[in-house]
Amino acid sequence: MKKSFSLMEVIIATALLSTALLALIQSGNNSLNFIEKSEKTKKEKEYLQIALDTKPFSNRNENIYLDKEFSNLDDDLRLELKKIKIKVKEELLSKEDIKLDNFSFTLNKTKTEYLVDEKVKKNIYRIKISF
Secondary structure, three states, X not given: OOOOOOHHHHHHHHHHHHHHHHHHHHHHXXXXXXXXXXXXXXXXXXXXXXXXXXXXXXXXXXXXXHHHHOOOOOHXXXXXXXXXXXXXXXXXXXXXXXXOOOOEEEEEXXXXXXXXXXXXXXXXXXXXXEO
């Protein structure tokens, strides 16, 4: 009599293998989605860093369009940056006049909020001392 696998053993082995392969495929898909999201977030943070470097700090509540900030861009880069809009909102948190015996100074605390495409947000807090 020849030894062979029964039909039930083959079905169970196939079910186990398909479950393991499905788990591996799902894990790989999740990793790809995670990498894609992290790349997109990284790119948006880079856009935000470009916006922070474009203008000196001043009292501004305006939008920054990156394609208008640079004059010598190639067409592909200009098209990519044209889609990017960065909202800037500056708010004066407090203004204090401090007087000491010998001198006085003003202490301004401001908060500037940068928002890239409603996704990535960065708050910059600054203190300015004026004599």
